Amino acid sequence: MNKIRANPDYRVNPVRNLILNSNLKEVKMKSTRIICYFVLITFFLLLSENSFAASGNRFPKSETRTFSARIQSQPGNTLYIDRTQADLFIIGKNQNEISAEVTVEITDLPAEIIEEFFAQIKLSFESHRDGIRLRFRSPKEKLVRKRTGVLKQLIRSIFDGDFDDLSMHIEFRIHVPEKQSIIVDNDYGDVDLEGIFGDHDIENNSGEVSIRKCGGSLKVDNNYAGVEVIDFQGEVSVKNSNGGVYLKNIGGDAEIDNSYKSVEFENIRGTLTVNSSNSSVSGRGVESDCFIKSSYKPIEVANVAGKLEVRGSNCSVNVSDVKGDVWVNSSYKPITAINIGGELTIIGSNSSVDVKHVTKDASIRSSYKAIRVSDIGGALKIDGSNCRVTAVNIENDVEIKSSYKDIDVEQVGGNLDIDGSNCRVTISDVKKSADIRTSYKSVSIKDLGGNLKVNGSNSSVMVDGLGGDADIVNSYKQVILKRTGGSIIVRGQNSSIEVSAIEKLPKESRIELITSYKPVTLSLPEGANVKISAYTNYGKIRSDYPVYLNEDANKQRARIELGDGSTLIRIETSGNITLRKE
Amino acid sequence: MSCEEYRNFELGKTDKSKFNKHLTECSACRKLVKQDEQLLGLAGELDQAVKAPLLWTKIENSLRAEKQRRVRHETQVFRQFPMLLRIAAMLAVVVGLSTGSYFMFAPDAPPGNILTAEALQKVESVEQDYIDAISELDRLVQPQLSQLDFEFMLLYQDRLETIDSQIERCKEALENNPANAHIRRYLLAALQDKKETLKEILEIES
Numbered sequence: 001m002n003k004i005r006a007n008p009d010y011r012v013n014p015v016r017n018l019i020l021n022s023n024l025k026e027v028k029m030k031s032t033r034i035i036c037y038f039v040l041i042t043f044f045l046l047l048s049e050n051s052f053a054a055s056g057n058r059f060p061k062s063e064t065r066t067f068s069a070r071i072q073s074q075p076g077n078t079l080y081i082d083r084t085q086a087d088l089f090i091i092g093k094n095q096n097e098i099s100a101e102v103t104v105e106i107t108d109l110p111a112e113i114i115e116e117f118f119a120q121i122k123l124s125f126e127s128h129r130d131g132i133r134l135r136f137r138s139p140k141e142k143l144v145r146k147r148t149g150v151l152k153q154l155i156r157s158i159f160d161g162d163f164d165d166l167s168m169h170i171e172f173r174i175h176v177p178e179k180q181s182i183i184v185d186n187d188y189g190d191v192d193l194e195g196i197f198g199d200h201d202i203e204n205n206s207g208e209v210s211i212r213k214c215g216g217s218l219k220v221d222n223n224y225a226g227v228e229v230i231d232f233q234g235e236v237s238v239k240n241s242n243g244g245v246y247l248k249n250i251g252g253d254a255e256i257d258n259s260y261k262s263v264e265f266e267n268i269r270g271t272l273t274v275n276s277s278n279s280s281v282s283g284r285g286v287e288s289d290c291f292i293k294s295s296y297k298p299i300e301v302a303n304v305a306g307k308l309e310v311r312g313s314n315c316s317v318n319v320s321d322v323k324g325d326v327w328v329n330s331s332y333k334p335i336t337a338i339n340i341g342g343e344l345t346i347i348g349s350n351s352s353v354d355v356k357h358v359t360k361d362a363s364i365r366s367s368y369k370a371i372r373v374s375d376i377g378g379a380l381k382i383d384g385s386n387c388r389v390t391a392v393n394i395e396n397d398v399e400i401k402s403s404y405k406d407i408d409v410e411q412v413g414g415n416l417d418i419d420g421s422n423c424r425v426t427i428s429d430v431k432k433s434a435d436i437r438t439s440y441k442s443v444s445i446k447d448l449g450g451n452l453k454v455n456g457s458n459s460s461v462m463v464d465g466l467g468g469d470a471d472i473v474n475s476y477k478q479v480i481l482k483r484t485g486g487s488i489i490v491r492g493q494n495s496s497i498e499v500s501a502i503e504k505l506p507k508e509s510r511i512e513l514i515t516s517y518k519p520v521t522l523s524l525p526e527g528a529n530v531k532i533s534a535y536t537n538y539g540k541i542r543s544d545y546p547v548y549l550n551e552d553a554n555k556q557r558a559r560i561e562l563g564d565g566s567t568l569i570r571i572e573t574s575g576n577i578t579l580r581k582e
Numbered sequence: 583m584s585c586e587e588y589r590n591f592e593l594g595k596t597d598k599s600k601f602n603k604h605l606t607e608c609s610a611c612r613k614l615v616k617q618d619e620q621l622l623g624l625a626g627e628l629d630q631a632v633k634a635p636l637l638w639t640k641i642e643n644s645l646r647a648e649k650q651r652r653v654r655h656e657t658q659v660f661r662q663f664p665m666l667l668r669i670a671a672m673l674a675v676v677v678g679l680s681t682g683s684y685f686m687f688a689p690d691a692p693p694g695n696i697l698t699a700e701a702l703q704k705v706e707s708v709e710q711d712y713i714d715a716i717s718e719l720d721r722l723v724q725p726q727l728s729q730l731d732f733e734f735m736l737l738y739q740d741r742l743e744t745i746d747s748q749i750e751r752c753k754e755a756l757e758n759n760p761a762n763a764h765i766r767r768y769l770l771a772a773l774q775d776k777k778e779t780l781k782e783i784l785e786i787e788s
Contacts, residue, residue, distance in 0.1 A: 167761030
């Protein structure tokens with residue numbers, strides 16, 4: 001009998017089994033992964049924990065106790081803290097008492113030794129001179145005092161034992177009335193003052209000193225660590241051997257004496273005096289005069305309202321924006337001065353000098369390095385030995401002395417005097433007269449308003465534009481003059497002379513062109529009123545004008561008269577003479 | 583009355599001819615056969631299932647899809663969890679490694695105000711290294727110092743004297759306070775300074 005049998009095509013069980021089996025596999029895989037992650041996490045957590053636990057062993061072990069004391073103190077008193085080797089934090093508060101808290105940290109030793117040590121510590125205040133003295137006594141201190149001198153070893157043997165291996169660190173936190181003078185004599189600790197007004201005297205050794213928002217007067221004597229004074233309303237004097245000094249916002253005069261580390265300052269309302277050795281000095285903002293001395297390190301000063309004096313030995317010097325006079329002395333390093341309101345004096349030895357914008361006179365001396373000057377409101381004087389000199393835009397007279405290097409001058413409002421030995425001289429746009437002495441190098445002049453005097457041995461002379469008279473003495477090199485406006489006297493030795501484009505020949509003026517062995521060429525403007533006397537031996541005379549010629553053996557003499565002959569011209573050479581009509 | 587023959591026939595243990603012969607003798611089996619016939623008759627009145635083309639394939643596909651949905655659903659948590667686990671594991675690895683490395687390989691924690699015995703030993707060792715280096719440099723510098731330009735010579739002599747006095751002061755202070763970190767720091771600074779100064783002098787010469 002047929003029954004309703006299961007459709008053989010509907011294979012439910014195998015598929016379900018397949019699904020179930022697949023899930024099972026995945027679950028197994030995932031479980032394995034979870035277990036692996038768990039093991040991994042546990043391992044590293046344990047590792048970290050051990051590391052943390054282990055790290056606990058690395059931190060220094062020491063014992064610390066705190067002691068305190070307090071005393072009434074009226075504002076205006078003095079607090080003495082001396083013979084300490086501690087970090088001192090002293091803060092001014094609006095209160096009429098001094099409270100001190102000292103934290104003593106010592107080496108980790110057996111408990112009974114530690115207890116005994118701390119039990120012997122005493123912190124107290126006592127009257128002293130005109131104020132109060134903070135006394136800190138410890139057994140260690142007694143040992144130290146007893147160990148000085150000849151008996152040191154004997155004392156050590158007597159006291160050898162518990163406290164001998166004990167090391168100590170002390171920190172004081174002291175609150176004082178805001179008006180209190182602080183006198184400190186401390187070693188091997190940092191000293192920190194804040195918000196206290198009084199006459200402070202801080203002596204410290206090998207620790208940082210920091211004074212903030214205090215006032216009155218301050219004297220600091222420190223060494224081998226930095227001193228920082230910020231926002232002090234009053235005068236400050238800092239001595240710091242082998243330590244840096246930083247001053248900012250000082251209400252009065254400031255004085256610094258230090259060595260081997262930097263000095264920095266900012267905003268000093270009084271006079272600033274820096275006496276450093278081997279220290280860099282840099283800062284800005286001095287409302288009065290400023291005096292700086294240092295060596296072997298850079299000096300940089302800006303914004304001085306008064307006068308500035310810098311003495312640097314082997315220092316590069318950079319000064320700017322000084323309202324008063326500036327005086328700089330240095331060597332072997334560059335000197336720069338910009339925006340000087342008063343007079344400028346620079347004395348450099350082997351120093352390059354750069355000067356810009358000086359309101360008054362400038363005087364510069366240096367050697368072997370370039371001197372560059374521009375925009376001087378007064379007169380300029382330069383003494384450079386072996387210095388290349390460049391001077392531009394000088395209002396008044398200019399005086400330059402140098403050797404072996406070029407001298408370039410432009411735009412001078414006054415007279416110009418150049419004494420160059422072996423210097424090439426180039427001048428342009430000088431309003432008044434010029435007097436130039438040089439040798440072996442050329443002289444080039446353009447647009448000189450006044451008279452010109454040149455003495456150049458072995459120097460060529462080129463003039464283009466001369467308002468006054470020319471008086472030139474030279475040898476062996478050419479002389480060329482153009483656009484002259486006055487008398488011309490040229491005495492050359494073996495120099496060719498050429499004069500042309502004469503702009504003006506005043507009445508009573510004269511032209512004397514005298515040389516030897518070389519030709520002379522003179523070009524005269526139309527309508528010249530001249531009386532010419534030309535003489536040559538061994539040369540020829542050529543002329544665009546009718547000339548009365550007198551020949552005698554090798555000599556030729558010519559005379560020419562043009563117009564009213566008001567200007568006398570005399571030409572002498574042993575070379576050719578050429579007279580041209582322009 | 584029960585009879586096993588009908589059951590045996592259904593299970594295929596008895597063939598049809600033998601069963602038909604039994605039917606003639608057994609009323610119980612005849613009754614069961616009659617019931618079967620009635621059921622078949624009733625079944626015949628039902629709509630006949632139409633054999634759809636690719637039926638099995640369709641069923642298989644739908645089952646597969648259902649499986650995937652189920653797997654997706656079932657593994658959703660696992661999918662998130664492993665990702666979280668991975669992230670957590672990675673974080674744990676990173677934190678554990680870095681923390682472990684830091685404490686195992688990083689330099690000691692900066693010294694406090696009092697040096698431990700271990701730290702003191704290290705510092706003294708560094709100081710001795712400096713002293714040895716200074717001794718060697720000093721040996722090289724001394725003959726040449728006098729040959730320097732006079733100004734330089736004075737400058738460096740003064741500087742070395744300043745540093746030497748600082749070193750002496752620190753050593754004196756350390757006699758009574760050997761583990762004081764502050765004094766040790768300044769002694770080290772002075773030794774460093776001296777070494778640098780001596781090197782500077784040698785460089786001038788070279």
